[in-house]
Amino acid sequence: MYNISVRLYQLAILIASLFNKKAKLWLEGRRDIFSKLQNAVGSGEKIIWMHCASLGEFEQGRPVLEELRQQYPQHRLLLTFFSPSGYEIRKNYTGVDWVFYLPLDTRANAQQFINIVKPSLSIFVKYEYWYHYLYQLHQKNIPVLLISAIFRENAPFFKWYGSVHRKMANYFHHLFVQNPESYERITTIVPAEKVSLAGDTRFDRVKTIADSFEPLPLIEQFITNKKILVAGSTWPEDELMLKKLMEAQADLALIIAPHEITDTHLGFLKDTFREAAFYSELLKVNNGISTSRVLIIDNIGMLSKLYYYSLVSYIGGGFNKSGIHNTLEAAVYGRPVLFGPNYQKFAEAISLIKNKAAFGYTTDTELIELTQSLLNNKEQLMEYSRNAGEFVASNTGATSLIVSWLKKTAF
Numbered sequence: 001m002y003n004i005s006v007r008l009y010q011l012a013i014l015i016a017s018l019f020n021k022k023a024k025l026w027l028e029g030r031r032d033i034f035s036k037l038q039n040a041v042g043s044g045e046k047i048i049w050m051h052c053a054s055l056g057e058f059e060q061g062r063p064v065l066e067e068l069r070q071q072y073p074q075h076r077l078l079l080t081f082f083s084p085s086g087y088e089i090r091k092n093y094t095g096v097d098w099v100f101y102l103p104l105d106t107r108a109n110a111q112q113f114i115n116i117v118k119p120s121l122s123i124f125v126k127y128e129y130w131y132h133y134l135y136q137l138h139q140k141n142i143p144v145l146l147i148s149a150i151f152r153e154n155a156p157f158f159k160w161y162g163s164v165h166r167k168m169a170n171y172f173h174h175l176f177v178q179n180p181e182s183y184e185r186i187t188t189i190v191p192a193e194k195v196s197l198a199g200d201t202r203f204d205r206v207k208t209i210a211d212s213f214e215p216l217p218l219i220e221q222f223i224t225n226k227k228i229l230v231a232g233s234t235w236p237e238d239e240l241m242l243k244k245l246m247e248a249q250a251d252l253a254l255i256i257a258p259h260e261i262t263d264t265h266l267g268f269l270k271d272t273f274r275e276a277a278f279y280s281e282l283l284k285v286n287n288g289i290s291t292s293r294v295l296i297i298d299n300i301g302m303l304s305k306l307y308y309y310s311l312v313s314y315i316g317g318g319f320n321k322s323g324i325h326n327t328l329e330a331a332v333y334g335r336p337v338l339f340g341p342n343y344q345k346f347a348e349a350i351s352l353i354k355n356k357a358a359f360g361y362t363t364d365t366e367l368i369e370l371t372q373s374l375l376n377n378k379e380q381l382m383e384y385s386r387n388a389g390e391f392v393a394s395n396t397g398a399t400s401l402i403v404s405w406l407k408k409t410a411f
Helices: 002-016 021-028 033-040 055-071 084-090 107-117 131-139 163-171 180-186 202-211 217-222 236-248 263-272 303-309 347-354 364-376 378-393 398-409
Strands: 047-052 076-081 098-101 121-125 144-149 174-177 195-197 227-234 252-258 294-296 312-315 337-339 358-360
Touching (some): 021 084, 033 098, 033 107, 047 055, 055 076, 055 121, 055 144, 055 202, 055 398, 076 084, 084 098, 107 131, 131 144, 144 398, 174 180, 174 398, 202 303, 227 236, 227 303, 236 252, 236 263, 236 364, 252 263, 252 303, 312 364, 337 347, 347 358
Parallel strands (some): 047 076, 047 121, 121 144, 144 174, 227 252, 252 294, 337 358
């Protein structure tokens, strides 16, 4: 059944590629993949291989990669992605030696990939479980770790039909989980000595970003004498809510960094916020000064710095099935965080709310009331800001724990 599902997925991608750009990239990126790998990887190389599903998982794995680069300079680093949304953005990432798509998980592909790469160590991030790759690594006794893992109660591992998933869990040499609940669940099917409660490496990543913050001159000119709300990774549903907020809060200015930078989405934003300015336009204006209350970021890569300038931060995705985006990027700067109702799958969002550092909301009326409460109550704003920063600071350290474990095992 597993093999059939993989082949059906491949067929679905093939059909979708006729009209879907992302599916087309998925196929084109894997064309001649083994020839490319063979030409890139020299014989006798000591290789550490990390695999990530997409961009979010890469950001989780990144602090571990960068620490491994420092601690194991004699090894070369290979990074693979499953999704184009990860590969296409990070294919030129200079922190590793090679970036590739991961070939589809068939027995033949997994054998060929492992025989070419011959990794000394393999690391999978958070959710990635590919049976044939894990089986080949297990058979060849190549250490393979799972980091920043979460195991939810309804996951296949704990269902009557989850025998393949239970096998995969036991193929890992060690699993580093994010929270006590995951530890308790996975140790019912994996020996406890193979599991460590390490936390989430994303805390380390956002702390590194914040520590290396550099000012954005044009943004600093734009925000002069303005109360700023920064909204990141937004979708149209978020943006319509934010429009209502801006109509109700006349003294508020908005910097909005949409999740998708496409002509269609940027056009929607311009229609929604008719007086808005684009960041690219600030480059043409003397000193970046603009009288607009709304600034639309029409590039990729600035968001993690933008939150520094907010009084209150908004995280998009809360009205999508996939859920909210990265709350920690905002919280690390000590900023209260707001997001829509679909956050229940995200432990850090739940914890931020419990620690009085964030609010979830459902209606535009709630969004307006929560924002006004924070902006008009200085003590509450300071409390939630302080709590947000302390929450992130108290949860760093997962990367050090993982690397320390590796040093002790002398892989």
